Amino acid sequence: MKLNKIKKLPLFAIIACACLFPLFTFEWPQENVSADKFFSFFGQKRESTISNSLIFSESEMAKSTDNGIVTTIITEHEDGFNWFESTLGTAVIVSHEDSLMTIYANLDTEELNPELIKNPEVTAGTNLSTTGNSAWQESQSFLEFQIVDTKNKKYVNPLILMPRIGKEETLTLTGISLQNKFGKFYELDTQKNIPAGFYKVFRKRQSKAVPYKTSVLVNGAESERLSFDTLKQEENQLAVESQSYYIASELYPNDEIMLMGEIYLPHGKDTISLLITDFSGIEKSRIYNVTVY
Incomplete structure (x- = not known):
C-alpha cells in the first residue's frame, strides 16, 4: 500500500543533510573500515522489512563513535522500546548531542x-563489547549499528555521518522493468512498445x-527521486520518504527487484532516463527510447 502523501524532502545531497544533522562526523564503531567490511547496508531488504542497520561483516570490538552518555544497556531480548523495528539482542545505546542516538546491537553479553x-x-x-549472536542474525556475529534522530523519530543512514x-x-x-x-x-x-499510463520503475x-x-x-523532466538518507516509522512499518512513503512491500515486492520511482508515460515517442548515485557522488545512468501507444 502507499501511505500518506508528503512533500518531497530536499535530502538529496550530503550538504543538504547538514540542515538536519550536525556538522561533524562520527568515528566508525569498528577498526579499519572499508567497503568489504559490510555485510549489508542501511535500506536493504531484510525479510519483510527495510533494514535500519548498517551490518558489519567481521566480529570485532564495538566502540563508541563519539562522546556521549550510555542511556541503556539491553541484554539479550529485553527490548522495551516499542518503536525499534529490529530485535537488537544485547545492545548498548548512547545518547549524543543534537538529539542523536547510536545503537550497537548483536553484542556478546559476557x-x-x-x-x-x-x-x-x-x-x-x-570499548563497548565484542560482537556476539544475541540479535536476530542468529549464527552471524556481526555488529548491527544504528543511528536514530530522536527528535524526529527517524533512523539515519550511518553513511551520512561517517x-x-x-x-x-x-x-x-x-x-x-516497468510495472503497470x-x-x-x-x-x-527487450520491449520498446508500451501502453500509455502510470508505471513503477524497478x-x-x-x-x-x-x-x-x-x-x-x-522526456527530461524528473518524475521522482528516492533518497536513502533516513527511514521513517509509519503505521508500525519502516518507509522511505519521497513523494509518498514507500514501505518494504513496495520498495522490494520480491527478492529480485528494487523500486526506483514512479512515472507517467504519455502517448508518443518517450525517453526514460534512470540515474543512481552512491554516497561518494559516483553516478550511473541509462536511457531508454520507447514508443508509447
Missing part, C-alpha cells in the same frame, strides 16, 4: 565493558549495496 555501568560517560573510541571509506560497493543499473497498475511487467531491454536488486539516491525522468 564481554560487555563493566565500566559502562559504573561510569556511563563515554568518549569516541570507548568518514568516507574510499571506494564504495559498486552499484549496478541492470534488469530495468494491473501488475504486468515490461522489460525495457532495477535488479543487489544483495548488499543500496544507492544513496535514485532518479527517474521522462
Whole structure:
C-alpha cells in the first residue's frame, strides 16, 4: 500500500543533510573500515522489512563513535522500546548531542565493558563489547549499528555521518522493468512498445549495496527521486520518504527487484532516463527510447 502523501524532502545531497544533522562526523564503531567490511547496508531488504542497520561483516570490538552518555544497556531480548523495528539482542545505546542516538546491537553479553555501568560517560573510541549472536542474525556475529534522530523519530543512514571509506560497493543499473497498475511487467531491454499510463520503475536488486539516491525522468523532466538518507516509522512499518512513503512491500515486492520511482508515460515517442548515485557522488545512468501507444 502507499501511505500518506508528503512533500518531497530536499535530502538529496550530503550538504543538504547538514540542515538536519550536525556538522561533524562520527568515528566508525569498528577498526579499519572499508567497503568489504559490510555485510549489508542501511535500506536493504531484510525479510519483510527495510533494514535500519548498517551490518558489519567481521566480529570485532564495538566502540563508541563519539562522546556521549550510555542511556541503556539491553541484554539479550529485553527490548522495551516499542518503536525499534529490529530485535537488537544485547545492545548498548548512547545518547549524543543534537538529539542523536547510536545503537550497537548483536553484542556478546559476557564481554560487555563493566565500566559502562559504573561510569556511563563515554568518549569516541570507548570499548563497548565484542560482537556476539544475541540479535536476530542468529549464527552471524556481526555488529548491527544504528543511528536514530530522536527528535524526529527517524533512523539515519550511518553513511551520512561517517568518514568516507574510499571506494564504495559498486552499484549496478541492470534488469530495468516497468510495472503497470494491473501488475504486468515490461522489460525495457527487450520491449520498446508500451501502453500509455502510470508505471513503477524497478532495477535488479543487489544483495548488499543500496544507492544513496535514485532518479527517474521522462522526456527530461524528473518524475521522482528516492533518497536513502533516513527511514521513517509509519503505521508500525519502516518507509522511505519521497513523494509518498514507500514501505518494504513496495520498495522490494520480491527478492529480485528494487523500486526506483514512479512515472507517467504519455502517448508518443518517450525517453526514460534512470540515474543512481552512491554516497561518494559516483553516478550511473541509462536511457531508454520507447514508443508509447
